Amino acid sequence: MGPKLHPLILGLLLTLLVETVGSCPIGFMVTQNRTCIDIDECNDPMCGKNANCFNTVGSYYCQCVPGFRAPTINFTALTGRCEDVNECLEKSDICGPNAKCKNTIGSHNCSCFEGYISSNGEKYFDGTTGVTCKDEDECSRHPPVCGRNGTCSNSPGAHTCSCDAGFTNSGHTQAPCSDIDECTTDKTICGKGGSCNNTPGSYVCMCNAGYSNYGNASAQCVELNCDQYKPPNKSEETSPSIIDLLSLMRNNCMELSGNKSPGQLNGEMVLEKLLTKMDDLLSGMPVEANGKVTALLTTVENAIRLIGPQMKQPQTRMSTVHTEVELLVRRDRAPPRGTVSMSTEHVKLDTDWETAAGNGTYPGFAMASLVSYKGLESATNHSFPNETGQSFQINSKVVSAIVSNPNTAHLGKHVNFTFSHLQSTNESHTCVFWDAGVWSTTGCQKAESNETHTVCSCAHLSSFAVLMSLHEFKHDPFELQVITWVGLSVSLVCLLLSIATFYFCRSIQGTRNTIHLHLCISLFVADLVFLAGISSTQNKGGCAFVAGLLHFFFLAAFCWMCLEGVQLYRMVVLVFNTMFRPLYMMAVGYGIPAVIVIISAIINAEGYGTDRHCWLDLDKGFIWSFFGPVCIIIIINAFFFIITVWKLAQKFSSLNPDLSSLRKIKTFTITAIAQLCVLGIMWIFGCFQFEENSLAMSYIFTILNSLQGALVFVMHCLLSKQVREEYARFLSCICTSEKKKYSEFSTNQSSGGQASRSANNTGESQI
Numbered sequence: 001m002g003p004k005l006h007p008l009i010l011g012l013l014l015t016l017l018v019e020t021v022g023s024c025p026i027g028f029m030v031t032q033n034r035t036c037i038d039i040d041e042c043n044d045p046m047c048g049k050n051a052n053c054f055n056t057v058g059s060y061y062c063q064c065v066p067g068f069r070a071p072t073i074n075f076t077a078l079t080g081r082c083e084d085v086n087e088c089l090e091k092s093d094i095c096g097p098n099a100k101c102k103n104t105i106g107s108h109n110c111s112c113f114e115g116y117i118s119s120n121g122e123k124y125f126d127g128t129t130g131v132t133c134k135d136e137d138e139c140s141r142h143p144p145v146c147g148r149n150g151t152c153s154n155s156p157g158a159h160t161c162s163c164d165a166g167f168t169n170s171g172h173t174q175a176p177c178s179d180i181d182e183c184t185t186d187k188t189i190c191g192k193g194g195s196c197n198n199t200p201g202s203y204v205c206m207c208n209a210g211y212s213n214y215g216n217a218s219a220q221c222v223e224l225n226c227d228q229y230k231p232p233n234k235s236e237e238t239s240p241s242i243i244d245l246l247s248l249m250r251n252n253c254m255e256l257s258g259n260k261s262p263g264q265l266n267g268e269m270v271l272e273k274l275l276t277k278m279d280d281l282l283s284g285m286p287v288e289a290n291g292k293v294t295a296l297l298t299t300v301e302n303a304i305r306l307i308g309p310q311m312k313q314p315q316t317r318m319s320t321v322h323t324e325v326e327l328l329v330r331r332d333r334a335p336p337r338g339t340v341s342m343s344t345e346h347v348k349l350d351t352d353w354e355t356a357a358g359n360g361t362y363p364g365f366a367m368a369s370l371v372s373y374k375g376l377e378s379a380t381n382h383s384f385p386n387e388t389g390q391s392f393q394i395n396s397k398v399v400s401a402i403v404s405n406p407n408t409a410h411l412g413k414h415v416n417f418t419f420s421h422l423q424s425t426n427e428s429h430t431c432v433f434w435d436a437g438v439w440s441t442t443g444c445q446k447a448e449s450n451e452t453h454t455v456c457s458c459a460h461l462s463s464f465a466v467l468m469s470l471h472e473f474k475h476d477p478f479e480l481q482v483i484t485w486v487g488l489s490v491s492l493v494c495l496l497l498s499i500a501t502f503y504f505c506r507s508i509q510g511t512r513n514t515i516h517l518h519l520c521i522s523l524f525v526a527d528l529v530f531l532a533g534i535s536s537t538q539n540k541g542g543c544a545f546v547a548g549l550l551h552f553f554f555l556a557a558f559c560w561m562c563l564e565g566v567q568l569y570r571m572v573v574l575v576f577n578t579m580f581r582p583l584y585m586m587a588v589g590y591g592i593p594a595v596i597v598i599i600s601a602i603i604n605a606e607g608y609g610t611d612r613h614c615w616l617d618l619d620k621g622f623i624w625s626f627f628g629p630v631c632i633i634i635i636i637n638a639f640f641f642i643i644t645v646w647k648l649a650q651k652f653s654s655l656n657p658d659l660s661s662l663r664k665i666k667t668f669t670i671t672a673i674a675q676l677c678v679l680g681i682m683w684i685f686g687c688f689q690f691e692e693n694s695l696a697m698s699y700i701f702t703i704l705n706s707l708q709g710a711l712v713f714v715m716h717c718l719l720s721k722q723v724r725e726e727y728a729r730f731l732s733c734i735c736t737s738e739k740k741k742y743s744e745f746s747t748n749q750s751s752g753g754q755a756s757r758s759a760n761n762t763g764e765s766q767i
Contacts, residue, residue: 027058050082050106067106087127094127098134098157101127115157147176149201165333166201191363194221212256214309216331219364226253228302241281242295248273249303256306267310271327274303275320282322282375283535293380294437297400297463300371304402308367321535327369335362344372346397346422351415358405359412367404372397374537377422380439392439395421395429396454400463408461416447417456424451431456434463483699487706488527494713495524501717505726511580512567516716518589519560523709526553533614543609547616548597551608551626555593558633563588565640573647592629600625 024036031037040060042053047062051070054061061074064082071080087094087108088101095101095110099118102109109124112133118125125131138145138159139152146152146161150169153160161169163177182189182203183196189203190196193211197204205213207221229250231243252270281296308329316327324344330336336353343349349370357366377394396419417431431446431454432439447455502508502517526549533546563585600622601608607622609615616623717723 025058046077048077048081050084065106091127096127096132099127099132113157115159145174145176147178149179150177164201166203189220191220191222191361193223210257213364214256216309216364218333219309219331220361222363224253224257226250226257229253229299239281239292241277242292242299245274245277245281245296245299245303248277249299249306253306256310267307267312268316270310271307271316271318271325274300274307275318275323275325278373279320279322282373291437293376293434296376297434301400301402304369304371304400305367305404308369308402308404309365311367322374324372324374325369327367329365329367330357331365333364336366340368342368342370344370344397344399346420347372347399348418349399349401349415350418351401351403352413355411355413355415356403356405358403358407363404365404367402369400369402371400371402373399380434392430395423395425395427397422398434398463401461403461411459411461414457414459415461417458419454419456421452421454426451429454431458433458433460483702484706485531487703487710488531491707491709492524492527492531495520495527495709498709498713498717499524501723501726505723508720508722508726511585512564512571513716514582514585515560515563515567515580515589516712518585519557519564520709520712522553522557522560522589523712526550526557527709529553536614537609540609543614544605545608546614547608548601550615551600552593552597555596555626555629556590558630559592560589562633562636565637565644568644569640573643596625596629 024030027039027041028036029039038055038057040055042055042060046060047053050068051062051064054063054074059076061076062070062080062082063074064070067085067087068082069085070082075081084103084105086103088103092101094108098116099110099112102111108127110118110127110131111124112118115136115138116133117136119132119134122131135154135156137154139154144150144152145159146163146169147167149164149167150161151164153162158174160173161175161177163169166180166182167177168180169175169177179198179200181198183198190205190207190213191211194205194207194213197206202218204217205219205221207213210224211221212224213219213221229246231246248270278296278300304325304327308327311327311329314329316325316329318325326342326344328340328342330353335357338353340351340353340356341348347370351368353366353368356368374397376398377396380398381392381394399417401415401417421429429446429449430441431444432441433444434440435442443460444456444458447457449455498520499517502513502520529546529549533543534550536546537543563580567580604617604622607617607625610617616626
């Protein structure tokens with residue numbers, strides 16, 4: 001049977017079956033024609049809503065849609081049903097890194113973690129489509145995620161907000177920053193003398209009368225005690241210069257109490273004025289009385305505490321002739337921390353900001369300063385107890401350490417001072433501080449010491465110095481300085497007149513007047529350099545040059561004095577043969593001093609210039625390069641002086657017997673004293689002022705030496721008949737316009753001048 005017979009046979013069988021049974025098999029139904037046709041089971045939801053139905057002849061089968069799964073691929077309602085597939089569990093990395101998966105009925109969706117965005121820009125995506133999550137730069141968002149007052153820092157998947165001062169995000173590092181109301185947070189933020197006004201990111205303290213925050217609007221208002229700058233009622237020991245200092249600081253304090261704005265304050269200018277007035281004080285008058293020293297140091301400490309918070313720069317250095325200061329200021333809401341190191345030329349201070357600010361209420365600023373006084377050490381050499389009978393000498397600069405902490409009497413941590421010695425020595429050193437007018441060792445101890453430095457460790461702050469166990473040298477009184485300045489000024493004028501006289505007056509030219517001319521030139525230059533540069537110690541090279549000039553010209557003056565003595569001896573004793581060759585005079589007058597100075601400079605160049613004066617160093621006997629030749633010349637001139645006075649006494653005794661004895665004695669005394677001064681023998685008094693209690697000798701030496709130029713002018717010009725005649729001729733030339741009278745006067749005087757020259761050449765004294 002062929003294949004075409006099978007349907008016929010099947011149909012025949014069905015017909016027979018229907019006719020026999022009267023119904024259709026499962027999956028079929030009987031029609032009106034009593035035939036069986038296939039039933040489409042898919043017309044009814046046999047498979048459920050999550051499956052697809054497929055009809056077959058006499059039956060059907062189901063298959064699950066994607067995202068669902070049954071026990072078998074093909075099933076019927078009787079053999080299975082579709083259940084959801086959880087892709088997030090079955091495939092954990094379906095969404096890729098930095099993303100999370102969420103299952104849905106029949107599917108899933110992926111979303112990026114916070115801080116990441118999908119590569120297709122969609123919030124949700126299918127993990128099977130190749131979409132990935134990448135980092136999002138939150139810091140580029142607009143508006144800014146941290147707000148206007150925060151700084152954003154991006155990181156993979158996140159960001160961090162750092163708030164500006166005065167703003168906060170309450171510890172939530174990714175939250176925007178908002179303003180802090182400091183006035184509400186801290187009721188005492190402006191102190192008891194101020195009221196607080198909140199501002200965005202900050203606050204402003206408005207100070208009451210008598211209080212100030214030194215122009216720093218966010219600092220506490222502190223009470224100002226302007227009365228501490230009032231001059232004392234009993235001001236016997238308060239110099240006018242200290243009163244000027246007090247007046248300056250009182251005015252500044254009153255301005256601060258008026259609550260000046262920050263732009264109106266200028267601490268640098270006030271500090272400069274303070275140092276200028278201190279210079280006037282220390283240079284114009286030695287501060288010798290203990291009360292004056294205490295007043296000075298106390299005034300300076302109070303002034304620096306007032307000036308410090310007004311400074312605009314965190315670090316300031318200023319230096320003048322007699323004062324050097326370094327000042328540090330810190331302004332912050334929190335007290336500063338860390339080490340503090342300050343230094344001047346001779347002293348270094350090491351402490352910390354905790355000590356400078358103190359442990360009390362922090363006002364919003366802290367200050368530390370180191371002040372060094374140049375020259376004050378000599379004025380305080382006498383200010384220490386002499387209980388052991390031992391003498392002391394200050395061997396360092398006096399300094400004041402000043403901090404904003406008002407309680408420095410007992411410090412929790414020691415502060416260290418490193419002092420450079422003014423004189424290198426192996427003598428024992430002691431650390432002291434200024435206590436009520438005297439040096440005291442209480443609270444200070446020597447940490448270490450060598451030949452050049454001493455380190456002092458102290459439990460309090462004040463004015464410090466290092467004492468050296470040596471012979472005491474006292475500072476010259478102010479009166480001696482006045483005598484020196486006035487005397488030398490007068491001498492300079494007189495020496496200038498003398499130089500003009502000896503150079504331009506031709507009628508008195510001769511060997512002796514040549515000596516007078518160069519003596520006056522040497523003294524003039526020496527006195528002028530002394531006045532202008534003896535205290536100019538700021539530049540070491542310049543100071544050494546000044547010392548060298550003084551060494552040379554003072555020695556030259558002595559050499560010309562020696563020639564004056566020799567010439568006087570030859571005129572009075574030998575009478576004849578009194579001429580000197582000019583070359584020999586120049587060799588003695590300038591050559592010998594030049595040789596001495598050159599040799600001295602080669603042997604010890606560092607001996608020129610000291611910390612206090614531009615003169616020869618007293619250390620290691622270098623002063624003898626000047627003092628030795630001076631002593632020799634003084635001895636020679638003393639010999640010539642004795643011989644000259646003896647011969648002059650004989651000449652006076654042979655004068656006209658009609659002269660009274662009193663007139664003879666008077667003339668003799670004036671001549672002897674004048675000649676004594678001219679020959680420089682008054683310097684012999686200087687040999688005795690290096691001993692203790694030699695104040696009288698110091699006065700005698702200073703008066704005679706400073707007026708030497710004036711005495712030269714009086715003796716050799718005013719008391720000389722020839723010179724007076726030349727002066728009269730000069731004045732008559734100015735006062736008269738009649739040429740004839742001038743000519744007659746000139747002719748008459750010339751004959752007198754010739755007679756004078758004749759007398760001079762015979763060696764007769766014109767005194």
